[in-house]
Amino acid sequence: MNTILITPWRGTPPQMRWIGGGVLVLCALGAAVSGIVSGSADWPLLSAAILGFGLAYGWAFLMASTLLMAVDAYQLRLPGIARSITLSLLFYLILSVVPATLVLGAFGGHYLAIALMLLLFCVGGLAFTTLPRYIAMWIAFLPALNGALKHVVTIPGPTSPLFFAWAGPALLLLTLVIVLRWRRLVRAEKRLEQGLSSAMVMQFRRKSGWNEWSMACQDGSSTLRHRPDWMLPRVDLRNVGPQNVPRALRVALGGWYVPRTFIGHLRNLAPALLPMVVILPFLLVMQAGGKPMTALVRGFSVGMIGWVGIFGAAMLAIMSAVTLRRRWSQVNSELPLLALMPGLGDPAQVKRALLRAALRPPATALSVVLALMLVASWALHMHALGMVAVALSQIGCGLLLFALVLDVLGGRPMRSWKLATLITLTVLLTSLSCFIPMTSIGHHSWTYANDLTGVLIAAWVGMGTMLLLLGWRGMKRFQDRAYAFLMLDTTAPR
Template identity: 30%
Template sequence: MNTVMPELAPAAIARETSLQRAWALLLASAPRMTRGLCGAAVVLLLAVAILLATLAPRPERGVIAAVVSTALAVAVPWGFWFPRLLLMQVEARASCLPGVAATIPTALALLLFATVAVPAALLVLLAGAGPSLALSALMLAAMAGLVLAMLPSWCYLALCFAPLVCAALLLIGQRLLGPDALQLDLAAAFDPRQLPWLAVVLALLAAWRWRAIARTAEASPGSSWRQPIVLRTHGAQLWGGMGLMDANQWQAAMPDWLWPAGQTGRAGRARPVEAMRVVLGTPFAPLSRNQILLQLGFAAIAVLMFVAAFTGDPDSKQMRSLVNGGMSGGLAGGGMVLVGMYGWRLDVLRRRVAGEMVELALLPGWGDAAQARRSLLMAVARPLLQAGGSATVVLMALASVAGVDAAGLAWLLVAIIGLGLLAAFTSLRPLAGQAMLPLWMFGLILATLVMLMSTTAVATRPDWSGTGVWLVSGWSLVYAACGIGLALSWRRFRARPHPFLQ
């Protein structure tokens, strides 16, 4: 049970001040890698805030961009690091350590001051943001990250499909009842005057949820989908101690329609590539016909909704803003899934002492080492190329429908190629016997994510086109880093006596 609680001597605790105890608990609540990654993400997002505030064509737009980017920087530690204080409180309650539990409110107050009040004051003084806007936006971001970490696991699956379902219902309602029957005014919903009320509501929800979990954590529900996500990370070690849920438990909990296990009908000695894909498992395993139709069905629904949105009022500012935001989120989110999913699976296999790689080494019919190496590369590369190629065709078609010009399409293609290089890099490292995600690799991924967001902003907003020189410089660095990394990993992979030896 005691996997998070630090070993703090009572005498040492008595000599420390309340702030020192709060800081010690905060450091002990999360692994070092979690703290380092959150810190790197915060620094990078704050740098983006400064860059956007400087490069924005209009000062008021620069202020909004700086506030949004700073809010994202605040949400990162409140979503991944600070909720682990709840684990400390649960263990303190179970271990009958009231002094540790009493320190946690002080730690939370210190965090709110350091991550909300101080950055809000800097935004007011340096960027010219309104005090109410800065304070409420950062508070809203902090509470949103905290609430998301304390939601039951099934909420994450529901949130993935919530935008698609809401958009479908909105379009159906407009087609049946008329275009003016259902009006979605996002500008009014997220008006700066509404942010304080939203922040207060989320703060009350976070306090209620925290208190409920702290009291009922020991009586965990039977289904893992009903557990809060912060409890599912309890004691988990993944990728060197990030504090994330175990990869095998996560995969076992996923429904087959969302994380299909594939089929083995075409595998055999006559088809070594398909056989290797089966042994490697999802997402490399070949899919059955029904699974392919299901995946295509989700993609077709999204495309049809996109097209239907533009057939209504293509010149609508609100609709065009939604579509541009959807393109940005789709490229960034889908790209990161493509980068992480395949390499993540290979890294899991690499770290298993007696797993699928050992099985591949024992099975006959692969030929010599060179032939086995080629088959393994094909088994890994083919699903990556199929997924990336299909996503590229859909994205470019949707961008054309959305009215993106030739220069914007070219920038999107540059971003897609950069994602492809990063995906190849993260997949080749485990095959070469290297860890997929050393600490410096997260910096490359975060830099790529920033470039994706910047590229979609330039591609979909013509008035931001003057920042092209920054995109050329940024993507050149990403391309160079991925290229050097691929060359080094490729040399290491070719030097291995056999591709399956660990």
């Protein structure tokens, strides 16, 4: 029994355990709070949906890691471990669904509807990381597709008796697909870790930078080898040299810091932009009923806030800091070679140039995202409090960038659990600050949207203060270092 309990925790990297567990706990607390403050008779379903998001995240980034253990067990011919993994998955699936169903059902919720909802969230999260990328990347657009198709084909919700007619078969079909995919990945002779045909879970054991599962942490040469020619970035080396040290340092830092042409930026962002390019015209056509221009503006604005606002800003900050962390932590000759670049000047000049190279490009990109978010909020006729919350979400991501970059350059990075907690809180606040204000728009606005928006603004004040203090501490440490290009000191108190 002990083996069944500890299997997913032993097979998951520490950073992912903290982030996945933190999101799950926060969503459970959010489900409890929504049940307390909601005056609707259907509050058990709302609480189940909030908890379901946490379960989906947990099954995507905690339970999916057991697939890697299953791969190793198959290669080492250890059938006992494979059986333990299967029993562990079944045990945690029951633990994820049954207690919450009993509690919410006791308060008036429909037992079967809540159980099916939670099961779909769990299985959907597992599907997100085990199915090929070209399938998994569309999962994020399912809510938008549901909204676009609601006047063409109605998908019954949990409050409708017809919900069981599609939810049950969908659950069985998705489970069957995952089982077949799991079997194929375990028994495959060659397992792809890159490309659209690979599964995200196959990258979980990578160790580069902070977290092993982030695409931002992949080795640059490995990433380029698996990209088709049309997605290869086009580098812009104009004005690179001693006359422009920050730009030269960007080339040396690599990753997304490398200067690119406009077409090069589009090619580099192709994996993220491709779903929007494909799905947005479809959404606009489906929503353009009697007021095509209104539907176009509304659909684009909602997609901008929901996709770019929530995912884009946070990933810009995290990717920038991950790139620097990789450069300053790898034991090779790359970092010492940076000190040999011509025209760097004295140590103080080097530090100023490095700060400009590390902070200016992502800060510029975040400023563009902030402007787009404000325009989208205005187009949706969002009230002033909501626009403040949306703006604070993007400013908060900028402060996260400031704190994380200076934490690396300061030479004494924070511990993994602190880092995971910081990122989790920022991403959660960003998601809520972009989503909650949109629930106050229209004739069927949520009653408590404005009150919760005010709470989010207050939370951002506290979070922003903490990020500023962390960034200021990193700045002081960076100024105290003898030279900019020194390895991270992981032995000092952090």
